[in-house]
Amino acid sequence: MVVRRQSKMRQVVYDTVVEHPVHPTAEYVYEKLKPQYPSLSLGTVYRNLGVLVEQGLIRKIESLDAADRFDGNMEPHSHVQCSVCGSLQDIFLSYDKGLDAAANRESGYAITEHNISFVGICPDCQRTQASD
């Protein structure tokens, strides 16, 4: 295993992911930090996001978007994404081990995790559509 240093840039990348209410993309983290760290490179952001995921400090999440998004909340939870505006929100549901057991029975795979993602229309877009 590679010994990781506790570098400044990795710290601020981590902070940006954790502190941010939305689930930011690599590009977003870069744009956010660039003004304060003008020498920051996009490659550094990508590499550190990868290291942080590997360390289990953040996770990469599925999205309807093209770009990967990252989540600093390691408590197990799901996400809803709005099919109209793309907004993404957390959903906390208790982890259902029964699902894993059922999937194992069907497939023979040793299930290590499952992810539930929802698609829907956010409250704002519901209002907008209703008034059309």
Place this chain on the structure above:
Amino acid sequence: MVVRRQSKMRQVVYDTVVEHPVHPTAEYVYEKLKPQYPSLSLGTVYRNLGVLVEQGLIRKIESLDAADRFDGNMEPHSHVQCSVCGSLQDIFLSYDKGLDAAANRESGYAITEHNISFVGICPDCQRTQASD
């Protein structure tokens, strides 16, 4: 709405996705058809996969891989992907409307669908790992 013609290439792209046991990528469909249709263009495969998804004849599925995969089975079902070799398999579970209701209570989003994806280790890779 655009009027769609019934083109030869769209038909064979559809057939390839439906007939194939694994869930093929665009690249895979292209390689599969290229020998029989030497003039086939990768762009044509991508465009037709997109049209077929839009028409509800196939669906795009989530994957650990970089490339999108497609599924010709429109019966609602989930997938497991092996974290070791990447193999992908169908899992049929009854759709749980209770999940959508719970997600709606938590988020206020009008839920239109949910997807459950499993990660695990396939029987083959389990055997391989056991014998190491």
Place this chain on the structure above:
DNA sequence: TTCTTATTAGTAATGATTATTATATCAAAT
């Protein structure tokens, strides 16, 4: 058959991500 328009092949362009490389920085051992 003719006309309109979708479809195609071929290729260029884009966007996200990864790889490369030379330099800088850290941490431990001397």
Place this chain on the structure above:
DNA sequence: ATTTGATATAATAATCATTACTAATAAGAA
């Protein structure tokens, strides 16, 4: 404190998947 060996960085090039563009072709209605 200096050296040493490794990781981290910035800058940039390269890659991979996907989309856009364009001129030629073909479906199918008139």
